[in-house]
Amino acid sequence: MSAFLTYLLNGLAVGCAIALIASGLVVIHRVTGVVNFAQGTFAVVAGLCVSSLLGLGIPHGVSELAAVTVAAFAGLLAGVAAIGRRGTTPLSSLIVTLGVGVLAYAVEIVLWGDQPRSAPGLAGSVTLAGARVQTQHLLVIGVTAATFVLLALFFGRTYLGKALTACASNPYAARVVGIDVRRMGLLAFALGGLLGGLAGVLVTPLRPISFDTDVTLIVNGFAAAVFGALTRPVVTLAGALLLGVAETMAAGYGYGSHQLEVALGLMIVVMIVQASRRSTLSQEVT
């Protein structure tokens, strides 16, 4: 029983990290209509940065903050590449984000090499109802919960957040009232970079990160985002938690090498279900 609880809590922490990646995908897709396949790259950049900065003796807090800022800047750059040119279709932008991801590989290998890097996180563990949980896992869960609350407040309560929602809701109308939709798209990309970076600095102490870790991250993040139809943050969070728990359980009970397949399998099932539901809906309409 205690093993089950340990897997559950660890799984929730993994799910939270996935949720942060996925929420970045959702924010960018909602505002710009672009599926950003460079989303995992932001986490890798932040993870590699934080390992270097801590290695240089820069204190915790400052290092993480700097790494997340670098990721947000990387997000902005990816945005400039993907939607900077007027009239780029979302599909072309998607291809550009794939290109950005590959380009990032080269930059990361030059700067950090191709070996996995780790970073120290919160040391120690606590016992909850008989289950031992690493403190870093609890930190991941806490930071993710706070981030989702802040995101909801930002989009629901602030003028800038509402302007971003307006761009998602009706881009033409947003232009009519004078909102620069492209600039809002770049802001969304920077926010996506920040969320990805947050995931990166939280995950790096748990599992070493290398230039190509973005593939695992994006597959998981995309699976969760698809669960929320790439537009609904709360459903995305639920999908990410489910995915995190499923993967950790699979690993815990002896199927460790099949974690990614669990994510892919779940993603395919969700896509098939959603596609069939959509076609049923359109049949009802016609």
Add this chain to the structure above:
Amino acid sequence: MIDVQDLVVSYGTATALEHVTLTVAEGEMVALLGPNGAGKSTLAGALAGLLEPASGTVRVRGRLALIPEGRQLFPDLSVADNLALGGWRSGRRDPALVYDLLPRLAELAGRKAGVLSGGEQQMVAFGRAMMSEPDALVVDELSLGLAPNVTADLAAHLAELNRSRGLTVLLIEQNARLAFDLCDRAYVLESGRLVTEGPCAELAGDPRVASAYLGGAIS
């Protein structure tokens, strides 16, 4: 106030507006008539700065707001948020000014814009445009899809704003009767070209205009 000279707007190889010249003086209410596909909304888009002219000039003194065809609200946001975003250019966030003008909007403030009736949505679009504190207002198809009494109500508000605040108005309409009631002058646009212009009283007597836009009879 609004000065359009020799304007050409193209979509790829198709020309939507060909050498259009049109002026609206400060405090004037002018109508632009024309059938579907004449290029009326293209002109509205060019005036609002949403479309780049291929050649010619568009000059607007002061701030111009557009009530676009089909309302174009933010359906997922509340009426209050729709109005607040209308103040993006002016920096005005508080819709109180618009509630004074259109008290019905205060009652609808918390409702999502997407669930409102056509008339209510047009009122929100009207209020949203007023939030930018415009000097000139371009109204693209005020009456489209609305009941006559709703249109009359909105038209009365428009006329009142023109009288009391000197708001310059370009009314883009297919409903010529409404346009002639409200405006002093009108332009007629067909297939991207201005075909005639003049005082509304004269145009109403023009047999071609009467047959095309007033069902052949002059009331």
